[in-house]
Amino acid sequence: MRTVVLTMKASVIEMFLVLLVTGVHSNKETSKKIKRPKFTVPQINCDVKAGKIINPEFIVKCPAGCQDPKFHVYGTDVYASYSSVCGAAVHSGVLDNSGGKVLVRKVAGLSGYKGSYSNGVQSLSLPRWRESFIVLESKPKKGVTYPSALTYSSSKSPAAQAGETTKAYQRPPIPATTAQPVTLMQLLAVTVAVATPTILPRPSPSAASTTSIRRPEPVGHRSQEMDLWSTTTYTSSQNRPGADPGRVPKEELSTQSLEPVSLGDPNCKIDLSFLIDGSTSIGKRRFRIQKQLLAGVAQALDIGPAGPLMGVVQYGDNPATHFNLKTHMNSRDLKTAIEKITQRGGLSNVGRAISFVTKNFFSKANGNRSSAPNVVVVMVDGWPTDKVEEASRLARESGINIFFITIEGAAENEKQYVVEPNFANKAVCRTNGFYSFHVQSWFGLHKTLQPLVKRVCDTDRLACSKTCLNSADIGFIIDGSSSVGTGNFRTVLQFVTNLTKEFEISDTDTRVGAVQYTYEQRLEFGFDQYSSKPDILNAIKRVGYWSGGTSTGAAINFALEQLFKKSKPNKRKLMILITDGRSYDDVRIPAMAAHLKGVITYAIGVAWAAQEELEVIATHPARDHSFFVDEFDNLYQYVPRIIQNICTEFNSQPRN
Template sequence: MFHALPKGTTLTTPCNTQTLIAPFKEDETTKAYQKPSVPGTTAQPVTLMQVPGTTSAEGTHTTLPKPSPPAGSATSSPRPQPVGHRSRELDLWSTTSYTSSQNSPRANPDCKVDLAFLIDGSASIGSRRFRIQKQFLADVAQALDIGPAGPLVGVVQYGDNPATQFNLKTHVSSRDLKAAIEKITQRGGLSNVGRAISFVTKNFFSKANGNRGGAPNVAVVLVDGWPTDKVEEASRLARESGINVFFITMEGAVEHEKPYVMEPNFASKAVCRTNGFYSISVPSWFSLHKSVQPLVKRVCDTDRLACSKTCFNSADVGFVIDGSSSVGTGNFRTVLQFVANLSREFEISDTDTRIGAVQYTYEQRLEFGFDTYSTKPDILNAIKRVGYWSGGTSTGAAINYALEQLFEESKPNKRKLMILITDGKSYDDIRIPAMAAHHKGVITYAVGIAWAAQEELDVIATHPAKDHAFFVDEFDNLYKLVPKVIQNICTEFNSRPRN
C-alpha cells in the first residue's frame, strides 16, 4: 500500500534497492555482456536529467521523451478494482524521472532469436510506468545487435485486447527499433495477458511476419501486478507451439492482495521450467532497468532455450505392442525393454513428450494413456509392469484401436508418433487401418521381428517406408534398432516445417 509523504519531504531512491531475480549459475551473475569496441564508432549524445534534491546511486541515465497522451487516454478507463485491491492509479513518480543506466550491456552479435515483447498497456499501469516500460525496451534494443543475422524484435501491446505494434521484419536495426518504441502510445483497458499470449501463438510467429523458422521463437511477457485473465493454459499452448515464454513481473501481489489473483504463482506455472530461468520478479519499477542484462543473457543463450520444439520434447508417442502367443513370455520382456530404451531418449513431462501404450492379440488393451504418467521414472515403471497377454495377431484392429483410444487424446500441437512392434503376419486387413492412421497425421513406424512380413511393415509405415520400417531376425537384436529409430524420428522432425 502506498502512503502519502509528509509535506516538504523529497523522494529519493534507496541506494540498496535489489532486484529479485531468479537464481543463476555463478557465471551468469558475475560476467557481464561484453562486445569489443567497433573502430570508427562515435558515441551518441545523451540528455542528462537529474532529480532535484536527490543523489543518484545508479550513475548517469538517459530518458525517453514523454509521449503524447493516447487517443482515449488510459486513465479514462481504469481497471475495476476488487475490494481490498490497492489503488494502482496512484502515481508515485510524479516528481521523479525514471532513467536507464548509461552502463547498459553492449550488443551481442551471436544472438539469433525471433523475439516478441508483450508489453502491458492496461489502464492500471499509469503513464509514468508505461514510459519506464518503454525505456526498458529501448535499453534491450540497445543491448542487442538487431538485424537479419542476429536477433529480430517485434512488440505486441495488450490491454482488453492485444495489438501488434510492429512485427519481426518491420525494423532491422537497433536504431530504428528504438525510434519505433518511442512512438508507442498506451492502449488502456484490463490486463488480459492470457488473451495476448494466445494472440501471439496464433498470429505473431508466422513467415509473413518475419519469422525465420530456424531461429528460436521467444516471447517476453511484462506484467504489472497480475493478469486479469488466466495465463497458464495459454502459456502451455504457446510452449507446445515451440515458443520460449519468459515472464517479467513488476510489483507482484502482497499477502492481502493474493486472494484477488486468479492463478497464484502464475509466473512460475506459466513458464517452461521451474528452475527460475524463465521468470524474473522485480519488486519496484525503479529497478526494472537492472533486468536488462540478465534478460538479454538468457534470451541469447540458445543452448538453454529448452522450450523450443525438438524431436525429443514435442510428440505424443504411442507404442502398439504385439502380445500374441508366438512372442512368448521371455521375448515379450525383451520387447518391453526395447520400448523402455526408446522412451528413455525422450524428454518426458505433461508439456514435453508424452508416452502411451496399447497391447494387442485378437483383442486390444490400453495399458496406459498419454495423460496417465508425466515423468520418465513413472513411464519406465509402467512399461515394466505390463503383463504378457497371449493370443492371436490382429494388427489391423490394433491400429484402429490405438487411433480411437490413444491418439484421440493427443494434444492438437503435438506430433503423433505410432511405433508398432510385431513378430508375425496379421490375421486381419492392415491396409485400411494404416491408411486411416496416415490420413489422421499419425507418423507410423513399423518394427518387425522374426516372422513379420516385410510387405506388411511397408504398408503400415509412413512413406517413405525405408525410413519408417525396420526389421530384425531375432528378439535379442532389437536393442540395435534403438539409435536408428531415434535418428529417423529426428530426421523426419527436422525435415518438416516447425511453424
Template structure:
C-alpha cells in the same frame, strides 16, 4: 707589458672555459627538466570511435560510465574500428566502468567479428570491417612516442568540446595559448588531414556508415515481447517500457544469424506491432519501437499469450523452426484476466514464457487479482529463472542484462519445442505366440532404448503403450507416468501375453485408447512392432491413423510382410518402415528412427 698581455689572455681563456662548462651544465639541467616533464594523456569521451582517430597507436584516458549499451562495441578481443574505444576497453576487461588510461593499437581489418557479453557490455557481431584495434593496459613501449593530442579524421574533434580551437593554426604547443612547454605535439587543427596523410573521401564515408550486424549466432532465438498498453500504466511508465525494449533490442544484437524480435501490445485485445521478419537489425527495431503508441484498455495478458501461441510463432511471421521460441510478458501490477490455461498451452507448444512484473498489488489491492500466484502458474518453470519482479518502473533497467543472459542461454530454455520433447508417442507391441518370451524381452528393450532418447514429462514428450494379440490391452496411457525413470520401469514390467496377430484391430484400439487422449498441440507418433503378417486387414485402420494426423512408424521382424509394413507406415514409406531379419538386430534401428523423427520435425513449421 708582455706579462700583462699574457695575464689578460689567461683570464679570457679561463672565462671562456667557465662559460663553456656552465653552458654544458645548463644544457644537461635543461635536458633533465625536459625529461622530467609529464606526458600529457589525451582525454576522450565514451562515444569516440577508433576509426575517427587517425593515429596508429596512442594512449588515452576514458571517463566513467562507458559500460552503457548506447556506446556500441563490435567484436571480441579484436574490435572493429567502428566501435567505441572506451566501450571496447570495458568489454575486454582492461578498464572497469570507473574509467582510466588505456593503450590502443590499430590492426588490420577482419573478415568477421564475434559478439559476446563480457564485463557488463554486450558487444555485437559484424561480418567484416576495414580496420580493427586492440586495447591493453597503458604501459608505454620502449622507443615508442605517443601523441599528447590526437589527430582526428575531421576538423572537429569528437573529444571534449572545450578542446576545439577556431583561432589561427599553431605550429607547436609552445605557441598555442595555455600549452604546456613540454608538449611537442605540433597541433594543427586547420590542417589535421595533411599532417596525418591524405585520407580518401570514400574511405571516410565508409567509416561514417553504421555497419549492419548479422546478429549474435550464440543467441539464435525467436523472441516475442508482450508489452502492457493498458490504461492503468500511464504515459510516463509506457515510455519507460518502450525505452527498456529499445535497450533490449540493442543489447541482443538482432540479426538473421542471431536473435529475431517482434512486439505484441495488449490491452483489451492484443495486436502485433511487428513480427520476427519485419526488422532484422537492432537499429531499425529501435526506430520502430519509438513509434509505438499506447492502446489503453484492460490488461488482458492471458488473451495476449493465447494470441501469441496461435499466431505469432508461425513460418509466415519469420519463425525459423530450429530456434527456441521465447515470449517475455511485461505486466504493470497484475493481469485483468487469467493466464494459467493460456500459458500452459503456450508452454506445451514449446514457447518459453518469461514474466516481468512491475509494482505488484499492495495489500488492499490483492482482492482484485483474479489469479493469485499467477506468475508461477504462467512461467515455463517455477525455479526463478523465468520470472523477474521489479518494485518500481524506475528499476526496470536493472533486469536488462540478466534477462538478455537468460534468453540467450538456449541450454536452459526448458520449454523449447524440439523433436525430443514435443510428442505423444504410442508403442503398439505385438505379443503374439510367434514372438516368444525371450524375443518379447528384446522388443521391450528396443522400446526402452527409443523412449530413453526423449525428454519425458507431463509438459514434454509423453509415452504410452498397447500390447496386442487377437485382443488388445492398454499397458499404460500418456497421462500415467511423467518422468523417464517411471516410463522405463513401466516398460520393464510389461508381461508377455501370447496369442494371434490382429494388427489392424490393434491400430484401431490405439487410436481410441491412446491417441484419443493426446493433447491437441502435441505431435502424435505411433511406433508399431510386429513379427508376422496380420490376420485382419490393416489398410482401413492405417488410413484412419493417417487422416487423424498420427505419424506411424512400422517396424517388422523375421516373418513380417514388407508390403503390409509399407501400408501401415506414413508416406513416404521408406522413411517410416523398417525391417530387421532378427530380433537381436532391432537395436541397430534406434538411431535411424530417432534421426528420421527429428528430420521430419525440423522440416515442418512449428504451428
C-alpha cells in the same frame, strides 16, 4: 568627363547584373524541365546466382517456378552468394513459387551455412563462402537509387548474351584554358556567354564508334551519362585548368551510400515478442521506464537476420502489435521504433494477450523462422486482470517459451483482488526460477536487463521450444502373441525403454502411451497418464506379457480410437509398431486410416514378420519407416537409426 566615365561604369554594372540574373533564371527554367528516367525493375532467371551480380544492393523480378530443386540454395535466412537469388527468395518466404519482386542486399561471408527445408525448398549446407546476401521485400530504401540494369561479373551479362548491347557515349572534350588577367571587356564577354545557355547536341547512336557493357555504377549515385545530359551549360569547375572532361565533379554526385548491415548475433538466434503493459494503472512515467528496458534489450541483443529478431505487442483491454519480427532488422531502427510507442490504456488482460500472440504473432508472414526458438517476455505491473493459465498452456504446447517480469506485486491487503494467485508460475515454461523475474520497484527494472538477455539467448535451456524430441505423442503398439515368448517380450520392452529414454518427457513435451495386442487389444497406459520420464519407464517395466494370436490390423484400429484420438492437436503423432509375425487379419485399411489421420507409422518386424506387410503399415517412404531384424536381441541396434529418421523428418518440415 569624369561624370561620363562613372555613368558608363554604372551602366556596365547594371547590364552585368541583369544578364547574370537572366542567365541564372534561364538555367533554372531549363533544369526544371529535365525528368529523371523511370526506374524499371530488371528481370532475372531462376538460375542466376547472387555472386554473379556485382551490385551491392538491387531489386529484381523473379519468374515463376523457382522452387525447383535444380536451382540450388545454400544457407538459411543468410545465404551464400553461390545460391540462386530467386530460389533463396522462395526459401525465405519473401516470394512464393509464382515469382515477384525482391530486394537483395549483399553482406559479409560466413564461416558456415546451415541448410534447412522451408516453403518447399530444401537449402543445402556449405562450410564457408566469401560473400553472403539476404532477401527482403521489395521496398526501396529511401534515398537509394537502385539500378535498372544489373552489372554482372562475367564478361557478358545475360542481356549481352542475348544479343543486346549498350552504347557507350563519350563526353565531348572541353579544352583547358590558361589563366590570364581579366579586363572589363573580357568580363562583359564572359557574362554574355553565361547569359546565353549553350545546349550540347546529343550524339546519335550511329556516331558511337564502340559498343560495350555499361561500366558498374555505385548504388545511390547518379549515372555519369545522365548527368551529362541533365545540364545545359558547363560549370566553372569543368572549365578550370586541368579539369577532366570525362569526369563528373563530386558536387554533382549524390553522397547517399549503403549503410553497413548487421547480421545480428548468431549465438542468440531467437524470435522474440515483448508483451508490454499499456494499462491505465501503469502511468506515463512507468510506461517510459518499460520502454527504456525494451530499448536496452534491443541494443544488447544485436538484432539482425542471422541473429535475434524482435517484435512488440502492447496489451490493455485488447492486444495490438506495434511491429512484428521482420519490421526492423537492426538494433538502431528497433530502438527508434520503441521510442515512438505510445500508451494505449485500459485493463491488464495478459491472458488475452498471450492467446493473441500464440495465434497471430509467430507466423511466417510476420517473419517467424523455423530455425529459431519462439520466446515471449511478458511484463506485468502488479497482476493481470484476467486468467493466464490456460492461454499460457496453449502457448507452451505451441513451442513458445514464456518469460514473466512482474513489477511491484500485490501487497498483503491487495491480494484479495488478484484474479489468479501464483499466475506467473502457472504461465512460465518451467517453475525453476529461470523463466521468472520479480522486481520490487519500477526503478529497479533496469537490473533485469543483463540476466534477461542472457537467459533468452540460452537456447539450450529454452525447454518449450519444439524439437524432434519434445513435440510428439508416441504410441507403442506391442505384439504380445504366443510366438514372442516371455523372454523376447522383455527384450521388446527394453527396446521400447531405450527409445523412450531419447525423448524429453512431460505434459507439454513428448508424451508416451502403449497398447499390447494379440487377438485382442489392451491399453497399457495413455498419453495423459504419466508426465515424467521416470514414471513412463516404470510403467513400461510393469507391462505384463499377454500371449495369444496376432491381429495387427485390429490393433492399429484400437490404437487410433483409444490412444491417438486423445492426442493433442499441436503434437506430432508417432506410432511405433513391433511385431514378430504375419497378421491374421488385413492391415491395409487400418494402415491407410492411420496415414489419413496424420499418424506417422514406423513398423519394426522381427523373425517371422512379413516384409511386405511392414511396408504397407509404414508411412511413405517405407524404406525410412520400416525395419526388419532377424533376432530380438538385435533390436537395440535400430534405436539410433529410428531416432535419426524421426528427427530428420521433423527437421525437414516447416515449424508452426
